[in-house]
Amino acid sequence: MTFSSNASLLYDAASKNRLDEIEELVTTGIDLNASTGNDGDEGTALYTASSKGHLETVKLLISHGADPNARGGRFGNALQVASIHNTPTHTEIAKLLISQGADVNAQGGSFENALQAAATTPTNKDLVRILLEHGADPNTSHGMFGHALQAAADGEGNDDIIESLIDHYGADVNLIGGTYGTALQVASEAGFESTVLLLLSKGADPNAPVAGFHGTALQAAAYRGFRRIVEILLEHGADVDTQGGAK
Numbered sequence: 001m002t003f004s005s006n007a008s009l010l011y012d013a014a015s016k017n018r019l020d021e022i023e024e025l026v027t028t029g030i031d032l033n034a035s036t037g038n039d040g041d042e043g044t045a046l047y048t049a050s051s052k053g054h055l056e057t058v059k060l061l062i063s064h065g066a067d068p069n070a071r072g073g074r075f076g077n078a079l080q081v082a083s084i085h086n087t088p089t090h091t092e093i094a095k096l097l098i099s100q101g102a103d104v105n106a107q108g109g110s111f112e113n114a115l116q117a118a119a120t121t122p123t124n125k126d127l128v129r130i131l132l133e134h135g136a137d138p139n140t141s142h143g144m145f146g147h148a149l150q151a152a153a154d155g156e157g158n159d160d161i162i163e164s165l166i167d168h169y170g171a172d173v174n175l176i177g178g179t180y181g182t183a184l185q186v187a188s189e190a191g192f193e194s195t196v197l198l199l200l201s202k203g204a205d206p207n208a209p210v211a212g213f214h215g216t217a218l219q220a221a222a223y224r225g226f227r228r229i230v231e232i233l234l235e236h237g238a239d240v241d242t243q244g245g246a247k
Contacts, residue, residue: 006030007030007034007035008036009021009025010022010025010030010032010034011036011042011044011045013025014045014046014048014049014054014061015048015049015052017052017054017056017057019056019057019060022045022057022060023060026064032044032045032061032064032067033046033070035047035071035072035073043072043073043075043078044066044070044072044073045057045061046061046062046066046067046070046078047070047073047077047078049061050078050079050081050082050093051073051075051081051082053085053087053089053090053093055089055092055093062096062097062100068101068102069101069103069106071106071108073109074109074110075111075117076106076107076108076109076110076111076112076113077106077108077109078102079102079103079104079114080108080109080111080113080114080117081117082097083111083115083117083118083127084117084118084120086121086123086127090127091124091126091127091130094114094127094131098130098131098134104131104134105135105136107142110143110144111145112142112143113136113142113143115137115138115140116145116151117151118131119149119151119152119158119161119165120152120154120158121155121158122157122158122160122161124161128148128164128165132165132168132169136148138169138170138171139171139172139175141175141177141178142177143178144179145177145180145186146176146177146178146180147171147175147177147178148165149162149165149166149171149172149183150178150180150183150186152165153183153186153187153190153199154187156190158195159194159198162199163198163202167202173199173202173203174204174205174208176209180220181208181215181216182204182208183204184199184200184204184205185208185216185217185220187199187217188217188220188224188226188229188233189220189221189223189224191221191226193226193228193229193232196217196229196233197232200236204217206233206237206238207237207242215242215243216239216242217233217238218233218234218239218242219242
């Protein structure tokens with residue numbers, strides 16, 4: 001049996017939570033950290049088990065030496081893919097991976113890091129807290145969103161996560177990065193009035209240096225036709241004459 005076919009069998013067993021098959025494959029000396037798919041885009045066995053929410057498979061793979069920091073898959077690594085989901089089981093998997101040495105600030109994949117992945121979903125508040133308590137940096141700037149605060153501002157109903165990031169974990173409300181510049185621009189472009197008001201109350205600058213796709217929060221809201229957000233921004237001193245942005 002070839003290495004590649006063994007790797008595919010391991011991936012399949014992990015995906016389907018087949019513990020006995022995994023144990024049998026381990027006896028062949030298989031590389032537990034091999035990625036499958038074109039250019040490894042399907043990730044490792046640990047990655048797919050973490051994605052599927054197979055806690056017992058994750059435990060088994062780690063007990064046999066699977067690397068929690070092995071890279072591969074669309075979302076980067078096992079912790080990042082577990083952080084995307086918002087179930088109690090996925091949170092337990094994330095906690096296990098962290099306890100086994102997973103790097104909470106590892107970069108790569110669609111969301112760039114685990115904190116940005118978790119921050120996009122309001123029901124992931126516990127996982128956001130766990131990641132932060134284990135050293136995740138809310139001001140790391142990478143990827144489409146730029147940083148965790150921007151990722152949270154892109155999700156409706158994430159105000160509790162946003163408030164926690166700012167008040168308890170030092171997230172910079174005016175940090176610039178990613179496609180839309182600042183968290184205020186993200187919320188303004190998305191049409192989330194409560195988030196816009198929250199960010200402004202926490203010191204977000206409606207006239208932050210021109211950055212991102214729309215340039216300013218006011219331009220983003222105006223482009224999307226969110227009249228009430230335009231009014232809110234103007235009430236908080238947004239400059240109607242500021243130029244910049246692609247739109």
